Amino acid sequence: MAALELLSAEGFRPDGRRPAELRKLRARMGVFAQPDGSAYIEQGNTKALAVVYGPHEMRGPRSKALPDRALVNCQYSMATFSTGERKRRPHGDRKSSEMSLHLKQTFEAAILTELFPRSQIDIYVQILQADGGNYCACVNAATLAVIDAGIPLRDYVCASSAGLVEDAALADLSYLEEAAGGPQAALALLPTSGQMALLQLDSRLHEDRLGAVLEAAGGACRAVHAVLDRVVREHVRELTALLGD
Amino acid sequence: MEPGGAAMAAAGCCLRPFSCERGLLSRPDGSAAFVQGDTSVLAGLYGPAEVRGSKESPERATLEVLLRPKVGLPGVGERSREQLLRQTCEAVVLGALHPRTAITLVLQVLSDAGSLLSCCLNAACMGLLDAGLPLSALFCGVTCALDAQGAIVLDPTTRQEQEARAVLTFAIDSTEKKVLMATTRGSCSVEEMQQCLVAAQRAADTIFQFYRDSACRRYSKS
Amino acid sequence: MATAFKTVEPLEYYRRFLKENCRPDGRELGEFRATTVNIGSITTADGSALVKLGNTTVICGVKAEVAAPAVDSANKGYIVPNVELPSLCSTRFRSGPPGEEAQAASQFIADVIENSQIIAKEDLCIANGKLAWVLYCDIICLDYDGNILDASVFALLAALKNVQLPSVTINEETGLSEVNLKQKNPLVIRKHPVATSFAIFDDTLLIVDPTAEEEDLATGTVTVVTDEEDRLCSVHKPGGSPLTGAKLQDCITRAITRHKEVKKLIDKVTKSIKPN
Numbered sequence: 001m002a003a004l005e006l007l008s009a010e011g012f013r014p015d016g017r018r019p020a021e022l023r024k025l026r027a028r029m030g031v032f033a034q035p036d037g038s039a040y041i042e043q044g045n046t047k048a049l050a051v052v053y054g055p056h057e058m059r060g061p062r063s064k065a066l067p068d069r070a071l072v073n074c075q076y077s078m079a080t081f082s083t084g085e086r087k088r089r090p091h092g093d094r095k096s097s098e099m100s101l102h103l104k105q106t107f108e109a110a111i112l113t114e115l116f117p118r119s120q121i122d123i124y125v126q127i128l129q130a131d132g133g134n135y136c137a138c139v140n141a142a143t144l145a146v147i148d149a150g151i152p153l154r155d156y157v158c159a160s161s162a163g164l165v166e167d168a169a170l171a172d173l174s175y176l177e178e179a180a181g182g183p184q185a186a187l188a189l190l191p192t193s194g195q196m197a198l199l200q201l202d203s204r205l206h207e208d209r210l211g212a213v214l215e216a217a218g219g220a221c222r223a224v225h226a227v228l229d230r231v232v233r234e235h236v237r238e239l240t241a242l243l244g245d
Numbered sequence: 246m247e248p249g250g251a252a253m254a255a256a257g258c259c260l261r262p263f264s265c266e267r268g269l270l271s272r273p274d275g276s277a278a279f280v281q282g283d284t285s286v287l288a289g290l291y292g293p294a295e296v297r298g299s300k301e302s303p304e305r306a307t308l309e310v311l312l313r314p315k316v317g318l319p320g321v322g323e324r325s326r327e328q329l330l331r332q333t334c335e336a337v338v339l340g341a342l343h344p345r346t347a348i349t350l351v352l353q354v355l356s357d358a359g360s361l362l363s364c365c366l367n368a369a370c371m372g373l374l375d376a377g378l379p380l381s382a383l384f385c386g387v388t389c390a391l392d393a394q395g396a397i398v399l400d401p402t403t404r405q406e407q408e409a410r411a412v413l414t415f416a417i418d419s420t421e422k423k424v425l426m427a428t429t430r431g432s433c434s435v436e437e438m439q440q441c442l443v444a445a446q447r448a449a450d451t452i453f454q455f456y457r458d459s460a461c462r463r464y465s466k467s
Numbered sequence: 468m469a470t471a472f473k474t475v476e477p478l479e480y481y482r483r484f485l486k487e488n489c490r491p492d493g494r495e496l497g498e499f500r501a502t503t504v505n506i507g508s509i510t511t512a513d514g515s516a517l518v519k520l521g522n523t524t525v526i527c528g529v530k531a532e533v534a535a536p537a538v539d540s541a542n543k544g545y546i547v548p549n550v551e552l553p554s555l556c557s558t559r560f561r562s563g564p565p566g567e568e569a570q571a572a573s574q575f576i577a578d579v580i581e582n583s584q585i586i587a588k589e590d591l592c593i594a595n596g597k598l599a600w601v602l603y604c605d606i607i608c609l610d611y612d613g614n615i616l617d618a619s620v621f622a623l624l625a626a627l628k629n630v631q632l633p634s635v636t637i638n639e640e641t642g643l644s645e646v647n648l649k650q651k652n653p654l655v656i657r658k659h660p661v662a663t664s665f666a667i668f669d670d671t672l673l674i675v676d677p678t679a680e681e682e683d684l685a686t687g688t689v690t691v692v693t694d695e696e697d698r699l700c701s702v703h704k705p706g707g708s709p710l711t712g713a714k715l716q717d718c719i720t721r722a723i724t725r726h727k728e729v730k731k732l733i734d735k736v737t738k739s740i741k742p743n
Contacts, residue, residue: 032522032524032609032610033522033610033612034522034556034557034558034610034611034612034679035555035610045510047508047509049555049609051555053558056558059561075554075555075562077553077555079509079526079528079605079607080528080530080549080603080605081509081511081512081515081528081529081530081603081605082509082511082512082528083511084511086530086532086603091562122554124553124554124555126553126555126607126609128509128526129509129510129511130511131511321570321573321574321577322574324567324570324571324574325570325571325574325575327567328567328568328571328705329705329706330706331706332687332705332706332707333705333706333707334706335706335707336686336687336706336707336708336709382709411582413702416706418709421709421711423709423710423711424704424709424710424711424712424715425704425706425707425709426704426705426706426707427689427702427703427704427715428701428702428703428704428705429582429699429700429701429702429703430578430581430582430701431582432582432583432584432694432698432699432700433698433699434697434698434699435697435698435699435716435719438699438702438719439712439716442712442715443712446712
């Protein structure tokens, strides 16, 4: 049984993409009626749903309210049927808690929380189908949901993963490529200013190669930004048409 | 409407011997133990008492039901029964007379030999009476089992429940004999359900008479 | 003006509509919301369905695993349903362990599966006493706007119709199981249960398919589950205002009509999927 080549001799990945090419990205805003903002995103086979409630009064202990800004509360959850093997604990395990914390840190950097002191913004993300790039799909979906809710943001937050195979940097890794075990990084970028909200790299990587990986991730984030911007403008155009302007 | 008279007369239309003891616990505001055949349930009622902030309702009393099985920890089935009991009691208790309070009903299953849910309902009603809470009507629980031939067996034992094709439990109120709560297990036809309902309403008369006698006995002594 | 009245006196606001025999969203008292179903969207699950009942959105994913059957029923597999009402579907649900509504809904779905015999557990057996299928049915509510029980039962039925199980054979010599992923068989669905929920207003009026607001204002609810032979699989009336036998009969009649509509919808959707 031949091992699956992550990068063929001609420079194609197992799903037929070029190294710097993103998976097909489809997104929709305003999919649900109950929450203040909602969005659904499909990045290849990864399907993620994000929902935003807020800003609203603090739920839970009032002592946790911050006097000068809003509290951002994130929860990351994977559906039990989202992975190949049934996931027994959809939330509350360490990986989910870590992801929730990363999301919270990312969005605290992006949302203008000073405008809403003593209040709370809830961001809930649910993964319906996981095929690599879970965190990135969540961040992209959550950005759209926050925009749908009308909460002011500094900039779009676009995220993408990147990895390294035989000196070639790959952007937007699928599950197969992530499981292969090579170095991989996740980057959340604010595209206009080029500032990084979050960078995570959990494997050994020589510092000479870091530049290539970051560049691949950055390029992918900017491509994601272009798609998300188009989706938002479409959505606003539809809404204004409905309102009769 | 008098459907299936022959079927009813042939089947076991009588309930198992039941008895009730009230005021047997000293701590709760009201308590009752209801015994139906070999099934017995103990109910303890606390209230109207102070309620925690989040659960407070400014218009009516908040009712909470806790059902403890004989062995093991309460599971999903117990939670489902708690919801049934809670909403049944909420329909009869005049909660508007005691706003911003909490009424807690704790039921402990002492032995289970069939018809457990109806025994819990009867124990709950007796407990509410013993605590002196204002009620708009009394209610009682009746379980009917449909065996393989389609005959109706009232107040079935565990064996009869397992062999039955369908088991239906109804909570009937005392003023107009209307259905307060209904839950079924197994499948049955619509006509059979209506027949069981009529049989349950007839049996409810016996139980309400027993409530009256029990109250007379208790209050005539003192 | 109307919104102010609705916030201050929601029940009176509703009564004004009910007097004219209609509801604020324009429906009749006996009319259902638009129902749409989408089958097979989640490829990691063995079977999946997304159901939208008006705004209420429920997704059901079925995953199949193998396990040893129980000692006392050696030829039966397992079906394990679980209903999840996460905090994303509505502000009324807090994060943490499942609340009472989620647990009661899980128990209700388990009862419906048991009562209606939607799948015979014997069909899930692979090798008597050694290996059997376990179907984990996870129902997640994505948007809560009332009538969660109807949507969950519908999603479960659609997802089970979509399940394709790979064939498993036990190798005689080694005693190990061999899974053949290329050969997939659909499940045998024996009965098609459909749930219909009603809300009771002011002890007399019955409204079909309540929204979340209507459920909060209602004084009681009734859920009737029927199958295609017009038999009752479940009558679930968890307390609330008392009903006469005649009113209950009305509910059942309406439920039987609804069953035909839903069955037609499911058949249409199943036929439209190209078998792969």
